[in-house]
Amino acid sequence: MQAFLQQIVNGLTIGSVYALVALGYTMVFGVLKIVNFAHGELFMLGAYLGFTAAVTWTEVARTATGLILFTLGASLVVAVVGLLVERVAYRPLRRSSRLATVVSALGVSIFLQNAVMLLYGPNYQVYPEGLVSDRAWQVFGVEITLMRAAILATSLALMAGLYFFVMRTRLGMATRAAAIDQDTARLMGIDVDAIIRLIFFLGPLLGAVAGILVGLFYRQINFTMGWTYGMKAFTAAILGGIGNIPGAMVGGLLLGILETLGAGYVSAAWKDALAFFILIGILILRPTGLLGERVAEKV
Amino acid sequence: MLASPGARRLALGGLALAAALLPLALTNYWLDVLTFYGLYVLLGLALNVVVGYTGLFNLGQAAFYGIGAYVTAILNTRLGVPVLLTLPVAAVAAGAVAYAVGRPILHLRGDYLALVTIGLGEITLIAINNDVFGLTGGPNGIFGIDRPSVLGFVFGTSLRYYYLVWAVVAVVIGLLHRLENSRVGRAWMLIREDEVAAAAAGVDVAAYKTLAFSLSAALAGAVGTLYAGKMTVIAPESFSTWESVLMFSIVILGGAGSIPGVFVGALGMVVLPELFRDFSNWRMLVFGAAMVAMMVFRPAGLWPARPSAAPGRPAKGGARRAAA
Numbered sequence: 001m002q003a004f005l006q007q008i009v010n011g012l013t014i015g016s017v018y019a020l021v022a023l024g025y026t027m028v029f030g031v032l033k034i035v036n037f038a039h040g041e042l043f044m045l046g047a048y049l050g051f052t053a054a055v056t057w058t059e060v061a062r063t064a065t066g067l068i069l070f071t072l073g074a075s076l077v078v079a080v081v082g083l084l085v086e087r088v089a090y091r092p093l094r095r096s097s098r099l100a101t102v103v104s105a106l107g108v109s110i111f112l113q114n115a116v117m118l119l120y121g122p123n124y125q126v127y128p129e130g131l132v133s134d135r136a137w138q139v140f141g142v143e144i145t146l147m148r149a150a151i152l153a154t155s156l157a158l159m160a161g162l163y164f165f166v167m168r169t170r171l172g173m174a175t176r177a178a179a180i181d182q183d184t185a186r187l188m189g190i191d192v193d194a195i196i197r198l199i200f201f202l203g204p205l206l207g208a209v210a211g212i213l214v215g216l217f218y219r220q221i222n223f224t225m226g227w228t229y230g231m232k233a234f235t236a237a238i239l240g241g242i243g244n245i246p247g248a249m250v251g252g253l254l255l256g257i258l259e260t261l262g263a264g265y266v267s268a269a270w271k272d273a274l275a276f277f278i279l280i281g282i283l284i285l286r287p288t289g290l291l292g293e294r295v296a297e298k299v
Numbered sequence: 300m301l302a303s304p305g306a307r308r309l310a311l312g313g314l315a316l317a318a319a320l321l322p323l324a325l326t327n328y329w330l331d332v333l334t335f336y337g338l339y340v341l342l343g344l345a346l347n348v349v350v351g352y353t354g355l356f357n358l359g360q361a362a363f364y365g366i367g368a369y370v371t372a373i374l375n376t377r378l379g380v381p382v383l384l385t386l387p388v389a390a391v392a393a394g395a396v397a398y399a400v401g402r403p404i405l406h407l408r409g410d411y412l413a414l415v416t417i418g419l420g421e422i423t424l425i426a427i428n429n430d431v432f433g434l435t436g437g438p439n440g441i442f443g444i445d446r447p448s449v450l451g452f453v454f455g456t457s458l459r460y461y462y463l464v465w466a467v468v469a470v471v472i473g474l475l476h477r478l479e480n481s482r483v484g485r486a487w488m489l490i491r492e493d494e495v496a497a498a499a500a501g502v503d504v505a506a507y508k509t510l511a512f513s514l515s516a517a518l519a520g521a522v523g524t525l526y527a528g529k530m531t532v533i534a535p536e537s538f539s540t541w542e543s544v545l546m547f548s549i550v551i552l553g554g555a556g557s558i559p560g561v562f563v564g565a566l567g568m569v570v571l572p573e574l575f576r577d578f579s580n581w582r583m584l585v586f587g588a589a590m591v592a593m594m595v596f597r598p599a600g601l602w603p604a605r606p607s608a609a610p611g612r613p614a615k616g617g618a619r620r621a622a623a
Binding site for chain 1: 350356358369403404409410411413414415416418419421422425429450502540544547548550551555580581583584587588589590591593594595598599
């Protein structure tokens with residue numbers, strides 16, 4: 001039972017990372033109805049920028065304030081890159097074919113992967129030791145490390161913040177309107193282009209935070225990590241119902257738990273395949289996802 | 300361009316002659332490059348059936364290519380079956396898998412289908428990596444595959460393999476050209492243009508989609524055999540999703556639905572990067588940027604299919620046909 005609870009806690013940790021990345025997919029899909037294939041690479045870029053900050057100013061990074069500042073700084077840089085990606089690779093293709101958009105997004109992926117590989121080399125990079133103290137608590141026999149608690153708390157706080165923003169602010173309402181119908185939103189005086197820029201800013205920002213959390217937690221990062229995490233986060237978004245923000249959170253946490261349990265009780269070697277089985281299953285059986293956001297299937 | 304059939308035939312004959320004589324002036328290294336060019340042309344032509352003719356996004360084609368290569372490798376190294384005899388088996392195996400998975404997924408459209416095929420490709424790769432049924436050798440792959448041979452004539456040199464691959468290219472082009480203008484080809488293109496209209500016109504949409512998917516996979520599986528015979532060693536990483544992305548890009552870059560487009564696309568994706576091998580670190584960076592630039596400035600591809608090739612295609616704006 002304790003082992004099981006421990007697995008659940010571990011699953012929630014990784015799941016909250018998936019959820020943060022999934023928000024980027026779900027917001028872009030919600031408004032533009034496209035899959036941002038380059039989102040995973042922005043997550044990876046976040047992990048690398050966090051790594052650079054931590055290596056360059058290791059002593060500052062050891063303090064909580066320093067770490068938070070570095071995370072914020074790196075994420076803002078990634079958010080700006082996200083804006084650039086939208087400007088260069090997506091905006092010119094708004095009225096173009098969907099094939100073209102997919103290829104363009106994959107081009108951005110290849111570009112970012114190789115840019116990072118050129119800058120940092122092809123090998124794994126390792127975050128400095130001891131950035132976060134290895135304190136841990138025992139709760140009902142389940143060990144919760146400070147790092148896990150921090151990941152969960154950060155993710156939940158960011159998700160709550162985003163949810164509040166989307167549901168309670170005027171800008172959030174405009175975003176929801178643009179997601180439902182861009183033309184009508186435009187008629188209501190909403191600057192849809194600004195909304196699109198906004199989601200290409202917020203999504204990468206959250207993704208980059210997730211990347212740094214992964215870097216701090218596993219310590220090893222690689223320029224190819226964006227693809228794996230990206231696909232899993234996307235699965236999470238689909239699982240919860242793509243275009244649906246709470247859905248991305250539920251989907252992320254659920255996928256994390258399923259994956260951890262699958263690795264623990266079924267087969268560790270097939271762990272990475274589980275997400276893809278779920279992805280295929282959901283798309284075939286219930287493309288609207290668990291929380292059932294109705295999204296017209298665009299061709 | 301090259302409007303009259305006579306001029307086209309002349310141009311094709313000239314190209315064939317050039318392809319036949321070219322090896323006399325080339326080193327083995329460049330023969331190998333051109334052999335791989337041929338393999339990617341074949342992979343592009345195969346994927347073109349699904350993506351170009353039928354308008355279905357398949358980003359998991361490397362799985363079928365891999366299944367073909369592994370069927371050949373396993374039959375050859377374990378049972379000693381000659382490589383060329385494994386070719387039909389590889390094609391049928393890849394086609395059968397595609398048929399089995401195709402039926403439930405092919406009603407999905409656009410990005411959704413692309414994602415499901417990515418998932419299938421990744422699952423196949425994980426299976427191969429995990430030494431499924433103890434047959435695939437896990438991450439190390441399989442080595443010691445024979446060279447293809449016919450009646451004691453072994454395709455053992457770069458020169459011979461070049462001719463083998465390009466002979467297959469010629470045959471496949473002939474077949475696809477016929478297929479393109481057949482009832483089946485027209486049904487595919489009608490589905491691509493307007494699925495609802497196709498169904499209304501009495502086309503069995505599901506059956507034709509599955510046919511395109513399976514045929515394309517079977518062809519990719521056969522190319523897997525040629526690849527295994529050339530390399531004599533295969534490993535999982537040759538069949539990753541990036542390989543699928545490469546095939547997809549060859550088709551789109553050249554111009555979806557266009558046979559000459561595949562040649563242009565593969566030239567840009569496979570041969571051009573080879574010319575810049577000295578800058579090997581930079582070429583993938585440029586490559587990614589070039590993919591974006593191409594889509595922004597020439598979304599219909601470098602050599603788009605002729606607008607008149609398909610019935611029911613709008614007379615104007617044929618280049619935007621892919622706009623779905």
